[in-house]
Amino acid sequence: MVNHKLAPLTESGALSAIAVVMALISVYVPVLGTVMAIIWPLPIIILSVRHGIRWGIMASIVSGVLIALLIEPMTAIRMVVAFAPVGLMLGFAYRKKYSAVKALISSVCVSIIAKSAVLLMVMFLMNINPLTMQVDMLKEAFEMSLDIYRGAGMSETQLTQMDTDFTKGLQLVTMLFPLIVILMGTLDAYVNFAVAGKVLRRLGHKDLPTLPVFEEWRLPRVLVYLYGFSLVGMYWGGTRELTVLYQISINANMLATFLGLIQGLALLQYAANRYQLSKLMRGIIIILILTNGAFIQILGFTGLFDILFDYRRRFTMKK
Template sequence: MIDEVTSLQQTRRLTEGAILSAVFVVMLLLSVFVPFLSAVLIWFLPLPFIIFVIRHDWKSGLIMAVVSLLLSSFIALIGLPFALLAAIGGVTTGELIRRKKEALMVLAGSSIAYIAVLVLLYAGSILLFDIDPLASMQDVMRQSTQQAESMLESFGQETSENMVVWQDMIDQIVKMGPLLIVFTGIAFALITQLIAQAILRRLQIKAEAFPPLRDWNFPRSLLWYYLVISIIYWIGVEEGTAMDIVTWNLFPLLEVAMALQGFTVVFHYCYIKSVPKAIPVILMIFGIVSPFVLLLARILGIIDLGFQLKKRLKSDTK
């Protein structure tokens, strides 16, 4: 009797794995060969692995990942990098959800997985194919900028200061490679996790939701890192040195963290004052395009981490 139950479970696991692998391969094919679908489907690729690992375990998920990667390499070799990213990230996310970890812990773990795969793909592209993806992107952007400048000159207009700033930013792309990889990994982890939470709810699979933004808090030690890196950034170091590269990559990342911490203060204040939820959301969206709003948010974030501003606001309302 026990052997029959075990056999049934194994058969069910194999069947479910085969179905989800087929779903993954179909989505991968559509994302590779139907360009307008790739912008949407790329975020859904980790879902089959997430669902399978939650229902079984990470070991079964790895077997499914290997099978899916083999199928992907036979059918669409060009889609193998996306398949590897989705497989490793999906298995990691699924296992953390299966262990009932908090949403922010799931985000942290899956972000590390996606970043590790991106680093592996980047290194593999250079070592195996002698192609630097960042340098290639830099060349494409330079060509586009030159075409834009030629169009402006044909209309009798001079190159604006914004174009010069844009060219300087293009020159820094390779140096800021680690930052771009980290941001890409975190963004991929966040979007896929949000999609997974919505799908899992429909499948009646429990997954911890993200806490309200007003309750988010970065470690207070991050403030000291920010202050030290800010001083080094504004004083300046010799260009091309290791410290120069570290500063260029850490400073924007820490500025984003401070701004996000500041927006948690805004959301917290609006919550305790019963301000409509749309107001802080609009402010946050506006802050993406407004340097002044971002500056205010960073100042709030620094004050909050340094003096626990949100706790003081809470005590004032009692």
């Protein structure tokens, strides 16, 4: 009885310590800290899968307390609230034998809710608007760059045009803030799903679900309807000055376009395999596409059309 309890207790302590170290790195080490923050739920996932959700919850609480003591309480709260639910959800999904798609979608939803909760908490408890703070930082950096360009002899006409373009871009970023939160939550969940799967398989958990290979990914048709309705909403919101409708619609439009791009990349991967393109050629094509806004739009539209017409099935029929 004692030995049975010792293993999860010992492993919980070790993984909690790892989580604290990862939190310290995320706060004090540039670049690597961002990576550590994203995969911070990893110890919680491992513990939840191996010993149960109860141990994952306990490790989250213990890690939060230690982070509060070693760094500061608000950092601990933000870390635990933003990332622990993702680890617990993935651990629960693995233990309940969810399919890969169900596990990923459920963890994405939890991650988005968790990130939103942290933003609201910062706004109401600390009286800080994260969006306003980031916008102010960007404005200060841009003003400094304008001074540098002015000192280098750039004309006032060019500087005015740069200022106008920057202001428009900043307004768009502000309007797309909900989409940014959604993409952050999605990235967090996907990275942890992928990394945790590899780590757990090395630890002997061979029956974990896996996503289909990328070239076989097929996104739901509802995205096409979302894109269509978003265009209508943008038109109505823009012409009738319905700001809320316009913001919702432009976020939906960009989300559908982004997911269409993912579908387009999957189709591109399928075509590259079918025509046996070399890795070098594939890399060149992807770089050319992702560094050109027009090509990105074209591939996004291609992905949306592929959702409707299934070009891969048509390619297969021609074999």
